[in-house]
Amino acid sequence: QVQLVESGGGLVQAGGSLRLSCAASGRTFSNYHIGWFRQAPGKEREFVAAISWSGGITSYADSVRGRFAISRDNAKNAGYLQMNSLKPEDTAVYYCAADDRKHRAVVTSKGSEYDFWGQGTQVTVSS
Numbered sequence: 001q002v003q004l005v006e007s008g009g010g011l012v013q014a015g016g017s018l019r020l021s022c023a024a025s026g027r028t029f030s031n032y033h034i035g036w037f038r039q040a041p042g043k044e045r046e047f048v049a050a051i052s053w054s055g056g057i058t059s060y061a062d063s064v065r066g067r068f069a070i071s072r073d074n075a076k077n078a079g080y081l082q083m084n085s086l087k088p089e090d091t092a093v094y095y096c097a098a099d100d101r102k103h104r105a106v107v108t109s110k111g112s113e114y115d116f117w118g119q120g121t122q123v124t125v126s127s
Helices: none
Strands: 002-007 010-013 018-026 031-040 047-051 059-060 068-072 077-082 092-099 122-124
Touching: 002 092, 018 031, 018 092, 018 122, 031 068, 031 077, 047 068, 047 077, 059 068, 077 092
Parallel strands: 010 122
Antiparallel strands: 002 018, 018 077, 031 047, 031 092, 047 059, 068 077, 092 122
16 A cells, blocks of 8 residues: 655645645555545535546646646655645645556546545645
């Protein structure tokens, strides 16, 4: 299995940027597709973005497309979420997750299909 640790969250003003990192340990990082999810207080967890094991396929929620960019560096066992033009509604705990179905040539937005999760990092965007 793989262990995931998120970092990079914090407090930022609207319009600002943050870069989240997801550090992986355990099994080979390139065996996994990676997803980012978020959960705001009182709301359900929602999909943000995903990237295939090779980095060749990406997917974004409509609410973040054009503002957020997902990437990974398999040599560093790390995934990233660059968040630009942040809005107060982006405030949430952000989680990275790993999907071990490497054989699938698609990435999924369904949280139930991810096998491993990090503990989350808080992102707060002030207006």
